[in-house]
Amino acid sequence: MKNKRNVFLVGPMGAGKTTIGKQLADILKLEFIDSDQELERRTGAPIDWIFDLEGEEGFREREQKIIEELTSEQGIILATGGGAVIRSENRLHLAGRGVVIYLEASINQQVERTRRDKRRPLLQNDDPESTLVGLMDERDPLYREIADYVVATNDNTVKAVANQIAELVQQN
Numbered sequence: 001m002k003n004k005r006n007v008f009l010v011g012p013m014g015a016g017k018t019t020i021g022k023q024l025a026d027i028l029k030l031e032f033i034d035s036d037q038e039l040e041r042r043t044g045a046p047i048d049w050i051f052d053l054e055g056e057e058g059f060r061e062r063e064q065k066i067i068e069e070l071t072s073e074q075g076i077i078l079a080t081g082g083g084a085v086i087r088s089e090n091r092l093h094l095a096g097r098g099v100v101i102y103l104e105a106s107i108n109q110q111v112e113r114t115r116r117d118k119r120r121p122l123l124q125n126d127d128p129e130s131t132l133v134g135l136m137d138e139r140d141p142l143y144r145e146i147a148d149y150v151v152a153t154n155d156n157t158v159k160a161v162a163n164q165i166a167e168l169v170q171q172n
C-alpha cells in the first residue's frame with residue numbers, strides 16, 4: 001500500500017475538488033489543503049493576477065513547487081488545481097505519495113458549476129465550453145494515468161461523493 005495517509009484529488013475545473021475535499025477532510029479528520037488557495041495565500045495574489053503578470057508558465061512553475069512541497073506532507077487531503085497533472089513531475093509526486101482520486105464530471109456539469117465564478121483565467125473567453133472540451137481531451141488520460149480510483153460526481157451531492165471517497169480510502 002502507498003502512503004494511505006494522504007489523499008490527493010485531481011480532475012477538471014468544476015469537478016468539486018475544493019468543495020468535496022473540505023468535506024472529506026472533516027469526515028476523515030485530516031488537514032485540508034488546496035494548492036490553488038495555498039498559492040494565493042503565499043503570493044497574496046489571486047490566480048488570475050498570477051496568470052496576467054507571469055503567464056500560464058509562471059503559474060505552472062509556482063504550482064509545481066507547491067505540489068512538490070505539499071505532497072511531502074503526511075496526513076493531508078490535497079485538492080489540486082485542474083491543470084496540476086500536466087507536468088510529469090507533479091504526476092510522479094501525486095502518484096507516489098498518496099491515494100489519488102480522479103473526480104469525474106461531464107462537460108455540461110463543468111460548464112454549469114464554473115459559470116458564475118469569474119476567477120478561472122482559462123475560462124474567461126467567449127466559449128468556455130469548447131475550452132473545457134479541449135482541456136478534457138488533453139488531460140483525461142493524465143488524470144487516469146495516476147488515479148487509484150475514479151469517482152463520478154455528476155449525479156451525486158458533495159456529501160455523497162465525500163462519503164464514497166472516505167469508504168474507498170478506509171478500505172485500504
Ligand SMILES: Nc1ncnc2c1ncn2[C@@H]1O[C@H](COP(=O)(O)OP(=O)(O)OP(=O)(O)O)[C@@H](O)[C@H]1O
Pocket residue numbers: 011012013014015016017018019020036079080081082113114120153154156157158161
Ligand atoms: N457534486 C456536486 N454537486 C453539486 N455541485 C457541486 C458538486 N461538486 C462541486 N459543486 C459546486 O461546483 C462549484 C465548483 O466546485 P469546486 O470549486 O470545488 O471545483 P474544483 O474542482 O475545485 O475546480 P478548480 O479546478 O477550478 O479549482 C462549486 O460551487 C461547488 O459548490
Ligand SMILES: O=C(O)C1=C[C@@H](O)[C@@H](O)[C@H](O)C1
Pocket residue numbers: 012013036047080081082083084119120121122
Ligand atoms: O484547469 C486549470 O488549468 C486550472 C484550474 C484551476 O484549479 C486553477 O489552478 C487555474 O485556474 C488553472
Ligand SMILES: [Mg+2]
Pocket residue numbers: 017018019034036079080081
Ligand atoms: Mg479548486
